[in-house]
Amino acid sequence: xxxxxxxxxxxxxxxxxxxxxxxxxxxxxxxxxxxxxxxxxxxxxxxxxxxxxxxxxxxxxxxxxxxxxxxxxxxxxxxxxxxxxxxxxxxxxxxxxxxxxxxxxxxxxxxxxxxxxxxxxxxxxxxxxxxxxxxxxxxxxxxxxxxxxxxxxxxxxxxxxxxxxxxxxxxxxxxxxxxxxxxxxxxxxxxxxxxxxxxxxxxxxxxxxxxxxxxxxxxxxxxxxxxxxxxxxxxxxxxxxxxxxxxxxxxxxxxxxxxxxxxxxxxxxxxxxxxxxxxxxxxxxxxxxxxxxxxxxxxxxxxxxxxxxxxxxxxxxxxxxxxxxxxxxxxxxxxxxxxxxxxxxxxxxxxxxxxxxxxxxxxxxxxxxxxxxxxxxxxxxxxxxxxxxxxxxxxxxxxxxxxxxxxxxxxxxxxxxxxxxxxxxxxxxxxxxxxxxxxxxxxxxxxxxxxxxxxxxxxxx
Ligand code: F0G
Numbered sequence: 001x002x003x004x005x006x007x008x009x010x011x012x013x014x015x016x017x018x019x020x021x022x023x024x025x026x027x028x029x030x031x032x033x034x035x036x037x038x039x040x041x042x043x044x045x046x047x048x049x050x051x052x053x054x055x056x057x058x059x060x061x062x063x064x065x066x067x068x069x070x071x072x073x074x075x076x077x078x079x080x081x082x083x084x085x086x087x088x089x090x091x092x093x094x095x096x097x098x099x100x101x102x103x104x105x106x107x108x109x110x111x112x113x114x115x116x117x118x119x120x121x122x123x124x125x126x127x128x129x130x131x132x133x134x135x136x137x138x139x140x141x142x143x144x145x146x147x148x149x150x151x152x153x154x155x156x157x158x159x160x161x162x163x164x165x166x167x168x169x170x171x172x173x174x175x176x177x178x179x180x181x182x183x184x185x186x187x188x189x190x191x192x193x194x195x196x197x198x199x200x201x202x203x204x205x206x207x208x209x210x211x212x213x214x215x216x217x218x219x220x221x222x223x224x225x226x227x228x229x230x231x232x233x234x235x236x237x238x239x240x241x242x243x244x245x246x247x248x249x250x251x252x253x254x255x256x257x258x259x260x261x262x263x264x265x266x267x268x269x270x271x272x273x274x275x276x277x278x279x280x281x282x283x284x285x286x287x288x289x290x291x292x293x294x295x296x297x298x299x300x301x302x303x304x305x306x307x308x309x310x311x312x313x314x315x316x317x318x319x320x321x322x323x324x325x326x327x328x329x330x331x332x333x334x335x336x337x338x339x340x341x342x343x344x345x346x347x348x349x350x351x352x353x354x355x356x357x358x359x360x361x362x363x364x365x366x367x368x369x370x371x372x373x374x375x376x377x378x379x380x381x382x383x384x385x386x387x388x389x390x391x392x393x394x395x396x397x398x399x400x401x402x403x404x405x406x407x408x409x410x411x412x413x414x415x416x417x418x419x420x421x422x423x424x425x426x427x428x429x430x431x432x433x434x435x436x437x438x439x440x441x442x443x444x445x446x447x448x449x450x451x452x453x454x455x456x457x458x459x460x461x
Contacts (some may be wrong), residue, residue, distance in 0.1 A: 066089055256280050
């Protein structure tokens with residue numbers, strides 16, 4: 001077993017260790033989730049975070065150009081020659097004065113971490129840099145994932161670049177057009193299953209085991225290593241100051257889990273003095289985490305989560321045939337696979353969970369668009385969630401807040417065009433069933449005949 005890095009069960013009461021080369025991604029002793037652990041003494045980690053920023057000056061070197069591998073000492077599980085990069089992580093932390101009023105935060109304290117700038121248009125590319133590096137280390141030829149769209153787009157892109165075959169399991173009618181277009185265009189074998197994301201997730205695990213495929217979902221701990229870098233770049237964007245809050249949408253809970261691990265490690269390495277608080281935002285129609293944490297009071301409890309509570313919760317969900325329904329299709333998930341890792345992250349970051357309605361999500365999305373960045377519906381949950389937490393006075397007006405914008409506006413053009421064009425959104429079945437009544441911030445196109453005077457009148461200046 002490598003002395004520098006290994007896989008380790010996240011449950012401290014189990015603590016089983018597995019070699020870095022293993023690709024099972026489940027604890028052999030207790031079947032729980034795995035982490036990547038490091039012998040930090042053997043890794044030349046800089047004493048200050050600032051040292052990483054110097055690599056910007058050497059960004060003509062492949063690994064320094066990557067917004068993940070620029071921080072490579074903090075995820076050093078692979079030799080440098082194996083590190084896969086498509087130029088991921090060229091993202092910006094945007095100070096968004098334009099949103100300050102909307103979310104009721106004193107400018108300049110509201111920031112947006114815009115992950116839509118990644119090569120495949122979402123934060124997933126950070127994770128794929130990590131997971132494809134491991135896939136290359138173990139000689140994988142075919143990689144598989146279940147997806148609500150962005151994972152499949154990113155897997156398809158990285159696989160085609162790395163000369164591997166991708167297999168993507170998607171729920172039929174469940175993913176946004178931009179994402180489906182990407183998976184098809186990059187040559188992924190795309191399996192559309194009659195069912196939702198949770199069905200696809202279960203099936204892909206069975207199929208991967210049977211056929212020996214390499215799993216690219218966020219149960220793959222190497223993916224989450226890559227996603228830690230989103231937080232390193234947030235700190236970099238704030239000149240290495242720790243914000244008061246990170247607000248992030250919650251779906252399969254990979255991001256929140258990765259962020260928690262990043263802060264846990266940075267604190268242990270004495271690279272930061274304090275940890276920010278974290279707010280995870282569920283869509284109201286896909287609120288498993290909210291119910292478990294805020295209503296059932298499920299806690300990490302040093303790894304001794306209450307398995308009975310969890311079991312009962314999901315049994316009840318099945319017996320009531322409750323299933324996730326939200327226009328934010330990226331987070332339309334019932335059974336988040338990283339639940340326990342996320343509970344640990346909530347513990348580390350004194351976190352909390354809130355829900356926002358689809359109408360709140362769509363309005364927040366329109367505001368993000370107007371502020372100059374644009375994002376897909378799931379991403380806007382972070383901004384809608386911040387607005388809610390301000391209204392509740394949980395977050396202070398003068399606190400410094402970073403909302404994560406997880407995916408690009410062009411991922412889901414249909415919802416955007418519907419929002420801005422349909423006068424009575426609530427009369428369309430798709431919107432009615434998730435409780436959306438109005439597009440409160442619609443920017444309607446003006447229809448005019450081909451008549452110069454009428455056109456000039458329509459321009460309205
Ligand atoms: N935002 C976007 C745009 C996403 O695509 C996802 C997840 C999330 C938020 C939620 O992140 O799972 O880390 O809590 N998309 C996955 C997929 C599930 O298959 O593309 P999470």
